[in-house]
Amino acid sequence: MFTVDTLQFPVLGNHSYLASGPRTAVAVDPPRDIDQVIAAAARRGVRIAYVAETHVHNDYVSGGLELARVTGARYLVPAGAAVSFPHTPVADGDTVAVDEDLVLRALATPGHTPHHTAYVLQEGGRAAAAFTGGSLLIGAVGRPDLVEPRLTEHLARAQHASAHRLADALDGEVRLLPTHGFGSFCASGQGTADETTVGAERAGNAALTKDVDAFVAELLAGLDDVPAYYAHMGPVNAAGPAPVDLTPPEPATAAGIAARLAAGEWVVDLRHRAAFAAGHVPGSVNVEADGKLATYLAWLLPWRRPVTLLAASAGQLAHAQRELVRVGIDR
The missing domain is CATH 3.40.250.10 (Rhodanese-like domain)
Structure with missing residues (x-):
């Protein structure tokens, strides 16, 4: 039996996840302050064997590289991401065994970024949960305008296709666990729940209820301002963030x-x-x-x-x- 621990970051509007079997676990889209992920694994009594990124993030500094270094985990990064640090590239259809009868399968879901990848958690060969990062969110999708303005419409159409790919590949009861969409500026809209299912999104998500032209027109018309610091997050994450330093600062006089x-x-x-x-x-x-x-x-x-x-x-x-x-x- 597997468990999923959700780490919530309401200021940024993001979630990170730790999916565990009896002995080992995978951390998905971890925050920079990795002590929280390590503590969650310690509470479960499991070893973090994998760290998985759904994409190169544009809204926060990832802790993935440091978490992989500290724990000795394999660092899974989408193969299309242009990063300059050691990692294990994952392509569509690749699988890793997280624990006995617990497998993580990569599913290419471009749209939020060109290289975006979701991960389907399979228990006993059956899909049980999907970590969808910035692709299919709760009542929304990830923004397609954070990479390159000239790619925005192309990525918006890719979001529609990726949402349908997820919905077609997974049963309705599969848990949908996105990274963005809880107040994040990376989301095109905001849901009101912490978790959803594929079936619930089929019924109410515009990416799955509207045709592609109507969806894209509505998505592009609703895009809001982009926080200025987003321009720096992608390059920092692609280069490999420095280890976090939470030692108390010096007192000021x-x-x-x-x-x-x-x-x-x-x-x-x-x-x-x-x-x-x-x-x-x-x-x-x-x-x-x-x-x-x-x-x-x-x-x-x-x-x-x-x-x-x-x-x-x-x-x-x-x-x-x-x-x-x-x-x-x-x-």
Whole structure:
């Protein structure tokens, strides 16, 4: 019997997954702070044998490379992805044995990216779950406009075809486990559930209920702005992200904060807006730690601009640091 642990990241609107057999497991689309995945495996008492990416992500820094290095797992990356680090390329139809009677099968599903790949988890030869990344989501699909503007319509049509490929290949009761679509800007729309089935999407997902021309026209008309930092995530992930560093930052002094402001560094106050309005360091900006901190700060902050965080507590600072490393704001 297999289990699937879902790791939720509401600030980014993403899920990662750990699918386990009795002894070994596969991690799908892991976050950069890999300690959460390792802890989930420890709770299950399993070894992570594989790490699988559905695509080169455009919205967060992947922890896949580091997780594979730390655990000794094989790192599965779609064969069409242009990456510059050691990995195991997977093509359509490739399979790996995760555990006894538990097999992961790659299914090419281009659309969100040209190389996008879903993974079907088979138990005893029968499909039980599908990790669909940014292809077929809950009531939506992944955006087709994050790779190259000239490819957008082509990828939108590919999304329609990939959604139908998934729906045709899988029984209605198969669990559908996407990475995006829980508030992510990578999704073309937002579902209201944490999980769905192939049958539910057949009944209500526009990619499966509309013809391709109507679907593409509706999809393209509904596309929203792209967060500015997305332009940097793909290259970082393709090159191979640096290991995460969650050691506590150095405390700031009043003189140090003044010097950083004078040098053009951003000083970000993480407190609630009411506390900020009541009094704050002149020249600082307010981005609440309890909101979509990573998305909004990474969207506004010039890439690689130094940043100092002002927090109300050590816990608030640690939370903010963890959120920010997921989008490449490190030290």
